[in-house]
Amino acid sequence: MVEDRPPVPAEREALDRPWRIWASVAVVSFVLLAFLLGFLVVPERGKAGFDPFTAMCRALGIPGFGREPPESPAAERAAPASEVAWTSDTRRLLASADVKQGAQVAESICLPCHGMDGVGTTPIYPHLVRQSAAAIFKQMQDYRSGKRQGAQAAIMTAFAQMLDDRQIANVAAYYASQRPSQRVRPIATSPAIVELARIGDPARSLPPCEACHAGSGGPIEAPVLLGQSVSYLEQQLQAFASGERRNDIFARMRTIAQQLTPEEIRGLSLYYSAGSGTENTESDATAAMLR
Amino acid sequence: MVERPMDERAILRTELRWVIVVAIAVLIIVGSIVISSAAVVLHPPSSVERIDPTTLHVSGEFVEDNLGAVQNRDGSVTVRLVATQFAFVPNCIVVPADRPVTFRITSPDVIHGLLIVGTNVNTMVMPGYVSEVRTTFPRTGEHLMPCHEFCGLGHSEMWSRVRVVEPAAWQPDENGRVSCETPARSPVEEAPEETPQ
Numbered sequence: 001m002v003e004d005r006p007p008v009p010a011e012r013e014a015l016d017r018p019w020r021i022w023a024s025v026a027v028v029s030f031v032l033l034a035f036l037l038g039f040l041v042v043p044e045r046g047k048a049g050f051d052p053f054t055a056m057c058r059a060l061g062i063p064g065f066g067r068e069p070p071e072s073p074a075a076e077r078a079a080p081a082s083e084v085a086w087t088s089d090t091r092r093l094l095a096s097a098d099v100k101q102g103a104q105v106a107e108s109i110c111l112p113c114h115g116m117d118g119v120g121t122t123p124i125y126p127h128l129v130r131q132s133a134a135a136i137f138k139q140m141q142d143y144r145s146g147k148r149q150g151a152q153a154a155i156m157t158a159f160a161q162m163l164d165d166r167q168i169a170n171v172a173a174y175y176a177s178q179r180p181s182q183r184v185r186p187i188a189t190s191p192a193i194v195e196l197a198r199i200g201d202p203a204r205s206l207p208p209c210e211a212c213h214a215g216s217g218g219p220i221e222a223p224v225l226l227g228q229s230v231s232y233l234e235q236q237l238q239a240f241a242s243g244e245r246r247n248d249i250f251a252r253m254r255t256i257a258q259q260l261t262p263e264e265i266r267g268l269s270l271y272y273s274a275g276s277g278t279e280n281t282e283s284d285a286t287a288a289m290l291r
Numbered sequence: 292m293v294e295r296p297m298d299e300r301a302i303l304r305t306e307l308r309w310v311i312v313v314a315i316a317v318l319i320i321v322g323s324i325v326i327s328s329a330a331v332v333l334h335p336p337s338s339v340e341r342i343d344p345t346t347l348h349v350s351g352e353f354v355e356d357n358l359g360a361v362q363n364r365d366g367s368v369t370v371r372l373v374a375t376q377f378a379f380v381p382n383c384i385v386v387p388a389d390r391p392v393t394f395r396i397t398s399p400d401v402i403h404g405l406l407i408v409g410t411n412v413n414t415m416v417m418p419g420y421v422s423e424v425r426t427t428f429p430r431t432g433e434h435l436m437p438c439h440e441f442c443g444l445g446h447s448e449m450w451s452r453v454r455v456v457e458p459a460a461w462q463p464d465e466n467g468r469v470s471c472e473t474p475a476r477s478p479v480e481e482a483p484e485e486t487p488q
Contacts, residue, residue, distance in 0.1 A: 012299070030317075037325065061339025078354035085346045200448045207377035207445025217443045218376050219400065249348045250355060250373055250380045250399070 082247045084141045086134075086220055093169045094133050102174030105167050109159055110175075118178045123231040124152065128175040130224045136172035138221035142247040144168070150244035151235050184227040184274035193267035204259050209268065219249070230273035237265045344418040347373060347399045360384055360392075362467040372396040374403035374416045374438060377445025383471035385454045387461035388431050394424040404439035407453050415440060428455040 008016075039056045057065035084090065106116060110128075113121055118129030128136060142148035144160035160168070188194045195201075200208035212218025213225040225233065239245035240257035248254055260268070347353045353373055359381045360370045368390055373380045375398065386392045396405050396416050403416040405424070414422045438449040454471065463469050 015299075015303075034321070037328075058338040061341070063341075078350075078356040080349045081355055083349060085349050087345045200445060202448050202450075205378065205382065205448050205450050207448040211377060211444035218445075250375050250378070252375065252378060255378055255380075255382060 080147075081249050081251065082138065082142050082147050083145050084138045084221070090137075093165060094137055094173070097133065097166075097169040097173035099170070099174050099177050101167070102170035102172070105163065105171040106174050109162065110171065114175070117181070118175045120229055120232070123229045124235070125229070126232045127228055129178045129180045130227050131176060132215070132220075132224070133169070133172040133176035134220045135223040136175055137169055139223075139247075140168045140172065141165075148245060148247040150239035153245075180227065186226060186271045186274055189267050189270055193264065193271050196264060197268060197271055206256055206259055209272070213272075219252070221249075225272040227274045228272055230269050233269035233272055234265055237269065241265070338423065340421040340423070341419060342397055342421050344397070344399045347397065352395070353397055355380070360386055360469045362463040362469075368392045370394045372405070372451075374398045374405065374442075374449075376400050376443050377438075377449040379436065379438070379449065379451035381451075381470065383452045383454065384436075385456055385461065385469045385471055386428060387458040388428050388455050389458055390461075391425060391427050394426070395421055396424075397421045401442050402440050403442050403449070406437060406439045408435045408437070410434065413439075431455045431457055 039059045054065050103116075106114075113125045114128050115121055118127060118131075120127050139148060140156075140160050140163070143153060143156040144163070146157060148156070163171070186194075186197070196206065197209045200206050200211070209225060212222040215224050236245065237257050237260065240248065240253045241260065243254060246254060257265070342351065342353070348355060352371060358371050358373060360368060363369055368386060370384055370386060370392060372384070372394065374396055394405065394412065396414075397420065398416045398418045400418060402418070404414070405416055405422065406413045407426075410426060410428065412424050412426050414424050416422050432455055434453040434455065436451040436453050438446060442449065452471075461469055
């Protein structure tokens with residue numbers, strides 16, 4: 001507290017005064033110099049035509065002073081890979097989905113192929129159990145808009161077009177709420193496949209499948225692979241590789257699938273198909289080795 | 292032992308010495324910033340630009356079809372990139388040597404990094420912002436372009452290539468674009484018989 005301190009003698013104050021003045025001058029000129037340097041000199045380098053005020057506003061990000069976005073003719077006629085955008089509206093729609101109403105949709109439309117428990121009735125129909133609502137929602141939207149092509153897409157497009165946004169969100173929430181009856185483990189056919197799935201291949205810039213498809217990390221729409229049907233996985237990887245299926249945003253999966261050999265596609269599909277719950281000691285051993 | 296109060300002038304002298312030490316330290320730091328920004332042309336982004344990261348792929352300049360190297364109407368070269376988990380899109384870029392190139396890059400998901408090895412192109416890529424870097428490649432050759440901000444489990448597999456070709460070998464198609472898939476002859480063998488335009 002100021003009151004607690006003894007009064008400063010007058011001669012000491014006189015001694016301190018020039019110091020205070022010079023210290024203030026030094027600090028103020030330092031701040032000014034840094035301001036001019038950071039907001040004027042450096043931002044203006046190599047860019048003629050900005051007055052100092054505009055240069056400062058641009059560097060600070062004040063709206064209205066930024067450059068007009070550059071012309072991009074291709075942007076206007078672009079066909080996006082998917083029209084699904086994870087805006088707050090989309091997320092709110094998914095968060096407010098009604099599982100009971102979703103169950104009714106599932107019973108009247110999805111049941112014959114995907115079952116009420118989300119287990120595909122034949123190997124070519126994907127299992128919906130273990131998938132997130134976001135993953136199912138994205139694919140249903142893409143079927144409906146015709147963005148997802150290849151394999152059984154024609155059948156699914158017809159069904160998806162019978163539903164509106166809310167019904168799709170509801171049915172996605174319903175299947176996401178189903179719990180799998182069995183714990184599954186991956187099937188390791190070779191250490192190379194396990195490595196590809198868990199570590200990836202930096203030399204080919206192939207990220208590990210686990211980075212996105214294990215339910216943690218990566219894009220929100222990435223499906224869980226473990227426990228999916230082997231023929232479905234193989235078919236979809238081939239469709240990505242051939243470009244028949246192209247609803248992956250920013251070609252994430254097309255780029256990866258094109259680099260995989262047919263043996264790797266086969267091996268990875270088998271790895272994640274998990275052999276319907278059979279305990280696989282070999283895979284445990286390989287996994288332990290890699291861990 | 293009796294403690295004698297210190298002489299006021301001795302305190303001031305000590306203070307002065309420390310002020311000089313601190314001032315030298317500050318001058319060295321500021322000086323290195325000035326030298327690096329002026330001489331080595333390393334400087335902070337000169338313009339803050341915002342963009343909605345959730346709709347990048349649906350509309351605007353970062354839609355999939357609009358990514359890669361393009362020749363603008365005024366003849367300048369712009370490279371548009373998206374850094375996403377876990378790839379740069381596109382994953383190979385061709386640019387001409389000795390011509391100013393502007394990189395514009397953004398991210399739909401998490402923070403990534405743009406670094407072109409062997410050049411001073413180095414910036415952070417943040418969702419919600421467009422990072423812009425201008426450069427000129429003086430030599431032809433291929434540069435590695437890894438992500439240098441940890442972005443997730445696939446971070447170490449996230450890299451791309453920048454191929455710098457002779458200006459004459461950089462021939463845009465009817466849309467003004469040049470991609471790695473465009474059959475580009477190596478500058479050495481195409482140089483003699485190439486007739487521009």
